[in-house]
Amino acid sequence: MNPSIDCMAALRGVSKRYGKLTALDRVDLEIRRGELLSVLGPNGAGKSTSISLLLGLIRPSEGRAELFGRDPQAIEARRHIGVMLQQASLPDTLRVGELLHLTASYYPNPRSVAESAELAGVADLLKRPYKKLSGGQQRRVQFALALCGRPQLLFLDEPTVGMDIEARQKLWAAMRALVAEGSSVVLTTHYLEEAEALAQRVVVMGHGHVLSEGSVDDLRARVAMTRIRCVSGLDAATVAGWNDVGSAVREGGRLIVTTAAAENVLRRLLGADPALSELEVRRAGLAEAFVELTREDDRAEKEAA
Amino acid sequence: MNAMATTVAASLPTGMTKRRVLGAYLAEARSECLRYLRSPGFLIPVMIFSCMFYLLFAVVMGGSFGHGASTYLLASYSVFGIMSPGLFGFGASLAIERDNGLLTLKRALPVPPGAYLIGKMIMAMVVAAGVVVLLLLMAEFLGHVPVTPGMAAGLFATDVLGVLPFCAMGMWVGTLIKGQGAPGLLNLVYLPMSFLSGLWIPLPQLPHALQKLAPIFPSYHLEAIALDVVGMAQVTIWPHVLVLIGFAVVFLGLAMRRLRRHG
Numbered sequence: 182m183n184p185s186i187d188c189m190a191a192l193r194g195v196s197k198r199y200g201k202l203t204a205l206d207r208v209d210l211e212i213r214r215g216e217l218l219s220v221l222g223p224n225g226a227g228k229s230t231s232i233s234l235l236l237g238l239i240r241p242s243e244g245r246a247e248l249f250g251r252d253p254q255a256i257e258a259r260r261h262i263g264v265m266l267q268q269a270s271l272p273d274t275l276r277v278g279e280l281l282h283l284t285a286s287y288y289p290n291p292r293s294v295a296e297s298a299e300l301a302g303v304a305d306l307l308k309r310p311y312k313k314l315s316g317g318q319q320r321r322v323q324f325a326l327a328l329c330g331r332p333q334l335l336f337l338d339e340p341t342v343g344m345d346i347e348a349r350q351k352l353w354a355a356m357r358a359l360v361a362e363g364s365s366v367v368l369t370t371h372y373l374e375e376a377e378a379l380a381q382r383v384v385v386m387g388h389g390h391v392l393s394e395g396s397v398d399d400l401r402a403r404v405a406m407t408r409i410r411c412v413s414g415l416d417a418a419t420v421a422g423w424n425d426v427g428s429a430v431r432e433g434g435r436l437i438v439t440t441a442a443a444e445n446v447l448r449r450l451l452g453a454d455p456a457l458s459e460l461e462v463r464r465a466g467l468a469e470a471f472v473e474l475t476r477e478d479d480r481a482e483k484e485a486a
Numbered sequence: 487m488n489a490m491a492t493t494v495a496a497s498l499p500t501g502m503t504k505r506r507v508l509g510a511y512l513a514e515a516r517s518e519c520l521r522y523l524r525s526p527g528f529l530i531p532v533m534i535f536s537c538m539f540y541l542l543f544a545v546v547m548g549g550s551f552g553h554g555a556s557t558y559l560l561a562s563y564s565v566f567g568i569m570s571p572g573l574f575g576f577g578a579s580l581a582i583e584r585d586n587g588l589l590t591l592k593r594a595l596p597v598p599p600g601a602y603l604i605g606k607m608i609m610a611m612v613v614a615a616g617v618v619v620l621l622l623l624m625a626e627f628l629g630h631v632p633v634t635p636g637m638a639a640g641l642f643a644t645d646v647l648g649v650l651p652f653c654a655m656g657m658w659v660g661t662l663i664k665g666q667g668a669p670g671l672l673n674l675v676y677l678p679m680s681f682l683s684g685l686w687i688p689l690p691q692l693p694h695a696l697q698k699l700a701p702i703f704p705s706y707h708l709e710a711i712a713l714d715v716v717g718m719a720q721v722t723i724w725p726h727v728l729v730l731i732g733f734a735v736v737f738l739g740l741a742m743r744r745l746r747r748h749g
Contacts, residue, residue, distance in 0.1 A: 236594040257501055259596040266594065270586035274524040275517060286513035287596045289502045310524075330596075 187214040188250070189334045189365045190235050195244035197230050197389075204230040206389040207244065212334065217356065217366040219380035221373065223475055226386040228369045229267070232336055235367070236264065248334075260289055263332035265323045267339045273312030277303060277322050280311060281329055288330030300358070301325035302351050316343040324352060328359060335359065335366045341375060353379060373471055385471060387478035401464070406473065407443040410435055410461040413454045423449060435459075511601050518605035519612050522575060532574060532613060536567025537620055539686075545628045554718060556629035558688065561712035564621050564645050565705055566685040571613035572649040573672050576606050577656025581668030584660070607653050614649040618642050640715035648708040651730045654737035655704070661744040679703050704733040 190212045197205040205227045212218050212235075220228050233239045234246045237253030248258040271280055278294055285291035298304040301324045306314060314322065320343055327335055337356075341349045356366055356379055370376055376383055376397070383400050385393045393400055406427060413436045420429040425442040440446045443462060451457060502510075522528050540563045544556040583589045592602050622638050625631040656672065663671055680686060682696060683706035689697050700706040707726040713719035 238590060238593055256596050256598070259594070260501065262594075262596075264591065264594045266587060266591050268587040269591040270583075270588055271591075272517065272521040272588070274521045279517060279520065283513045283517045284595065286506070286510040287598070289506060336594075 188212070188247075189214055190249070190253075190367075191247045192231060192234060192241075193245045193247065195231075195234060195241040195246060197227075197234065197239065198242045203389055205234070205241075208386075208389070208391055210384060210391065212365055212367055214333075214365055215360065215363050216381045217360050217368060217379050218382045218384065219376035220367065220369045220384050220386060221376055221471060222386035222392075225388075226475075227389040228386055229338065230389075231386070232338055232367070232369060236262070236336060260287070260330070261333045263327035263330055263335040265327040265335070265337045265340050267342070269323065271311050271319075271323070271326075274310055276308055276310050277314075277325075278307035280322065281307075281325060284326045285329045288332075291330045292328070294329075297325045297329035300328055300355055302348075302355070317345060317348045320344055321348065321352065324355070328355075333364055335364055337366060337368045339370060340368070341370070341372065349375075385474050387475050388482050390478070392474050392478050400471075400474075406439050406441060406464075408461075408463045409438040409440065409443065409447065409450070410459075410463070411450070411457050412436070412459045413450070413457045415450070415454050415457075420450070507598050510598050511604060514597065514601040514605035515608040518609040522579075522609055522613065528575070529613070532570045533567075533617055533620065535570070536563045536617055537624065539563050539566070540621055540624055541628070545624065548629060556625060557631045557716050558713070558718045560621055560625045560629065560631055561641070561716045561718060562685045562688070562709055564618050564641060565648065565709045565712050566680050567617040567621060568614040568645045568649045569652045569676060569680065569705060571610040571617070572652025573656040573659070573676050574669065575610040575613060575656070576653040577658075577660040577672050578668045579606065580657055580660030581663050582665060585665035603657070607650065610649050610653050611646050615642065615646050618645045637716055641712060644708070644712050644715050648711070648730065651704045651708075651734040651737070654734045654741065658737045658741040658744070661741050679705055683709060685709060701729075704730055707733075 188211050192205075192208050192210040195205055195208050195210075196203065208227065208231065210231060220231065222228050230239070234241055235248060235253055237246070237248070237255075237259070240246075246253050248255075249261060251258040253259070275283075277298070281294045281297055285294065285297070291297075292300075294307070295304065298307055301321050303318070303321050303325050306318060306322065311319065311322065320340065324337070324340060327337065341352055344352065353375070356368070360366060368376070368379065380397060382395065383393075383397055384391055385400065412434060415436060417429045417431045417436060420426060420436065420438060423429075423446065425440050425445050427439040427441065429436065429438045431437070438446060438450070447462065540559060544559040544563070548556045548559075580589075589602070618641060622633055622641065626633040655675070659672055659675060660668060683689075683700050683703040684692060684697075685705060689700055689706075692700075707729045710719065710721050710726050711723055714721045714723060
């Protein structure tokens with residue numbers, strides 16, 4: 182048996198409806214052992230609904246949610262997960278060490294308070310009351326609570342919101358260390374660079390569907406766009422009319438062209454404007470791929486409506 | 487053990503020992519007590535009203551009400567005092583935590599069944615114990631009430647257990663309303679109920695219609711027991727105990743049903 186393809190949690194043909202509103206529409210999603218899966222999508226795409234279903238906080242209208250092959254509401258299954266939710270006000274008169282001690286008590290084989298604090302970078306805060314911490318420090322404490330039970334699967338919902346760059350990078354390092362230890366992580370985030378830096382697999386959601394699933398490179402390849410940026414006197418509208426040009430706009434003093442055939446467009450650009458300067462050519466990042474995917478989805482949604 | 491592995495669920499290691507599960511209940515109760523004992527905004531209003539009333543009406547003006555007033559008021563104000571950790575400690579905190587995401591987090595975490603509610607219940611009992619002890623001390627040293635050890639123990643037990651039906655009531659109210667509106671709504675229950683069941687002005691001095699109405703409130707039944715315990719009345723205790731258990735069970739049932747449906 183290959184442990185690397187064990188299924189830790191899954192949604193199988195799950196729909197979730199609230200009255201007339203369909204939050205999720207027959208979604209299949211699988212989280213495998215030892216992977217960091219990032220779930221991306223605009224607000225209302227169904228990310229939080231999917232997480233809530235996997236945590237057993239809500240029940241599917243149709244289909245099945247599984248956590249370690251069981252009902253997510255079974256406490257035996259939840260004893261192997263760690264959770265960091267987007268909005269959770271912890272009892273703020275408790276000290277960080279007390280919160281860690283309490284949360285660790287729910288688990289069969291937790292880390293020591295010192296170890297959890299060390300991993301999340303809150304070792305110096307253990308004696309401080311939670312309410313005296315800054316927003317970024319509180320997020321790190323919540324991260325410590327998520328990992329203190331030695332979970333096999335961590336759910337992190339927008340974990341780095343409100344963190345400065347240094348804190349964010351520390352958290353990234355900690356996430357990588359956990360994955361290296363063999364934990365799986367489900368990460369929802371608005372920061373595409375976060376998914377790009379950490380995720381082995383990316384699921385993009387929109388309007389309650391899974392739009393794309395695969396590695397970061399797969400996702401980029403799905404939208405094989407290149408971005409050309411330069412200072413040029415050429416008219417954007419004219420360039421937009423050329424063959425192979427996806428779009429051309431003027432931003433500040435610069436012309437920005439997206440294209441799937443960069444070489445052809447470049448040749449023509451350089452020919453048409455000998456004075457062209459400050460040329461930049463860049464393969465589309467996850468951000469562009471993401472925008473492209475969700476735009477297609479919006480268009481499809483409007484046509485269907 | 488083969489290519490089917492993609493759909494094979496990861497196996498789980500063995501679960502919690504009984505000892506660790508018990509530890510989790512204890513840790514939850516301890517945290518719940520600690521967090522409220524450190525929160526003066528909760529503790530002071532809860533502790534102060536019954537003590538202030540006792541000081542004013544039993545100690546300062548006690549003489550003018552005649553013999554036994556300070557003993558009678560010890561019973562009624564102790565009931566008045568312990569209602570508030572039940573109603574507010576349980577109800578208001580549940581309403582707020584349903585709103586601010588803490589309850590959701592607890593439901594996602596492997597908190598053992600009921601530990602969250604039992605923790606709050608123990609907290610309410612601890613605060614109730616504090617209220618009774620304060621009142622007993624005031625009665626003994628300021629109110630010149632001849633407090634016997636038996637009477638002290640009886641009143642302590644009555645009030646610490648008597649907080650439970652009010653916990654259940656508070657819990658039910660806490661499931662009806664979310665967030666900061668709960669304390670206001672609870673005051674609309676707490677204050678009229680205290681007055682109408684004769685905790686502020688002894689029942690025999692209230693209009694006849696109100697006297698008839700009083701038994702619909704749990705506080706009336708708890709006061710009857712408390713008055714018996716301090717020797718200011720002679721009642722058969724067990725019907726009142728049964729009514730209080732009934733109140734607790736009904737409100738707990740209503741609250742659990744709403745929590746299950748609405749979270």
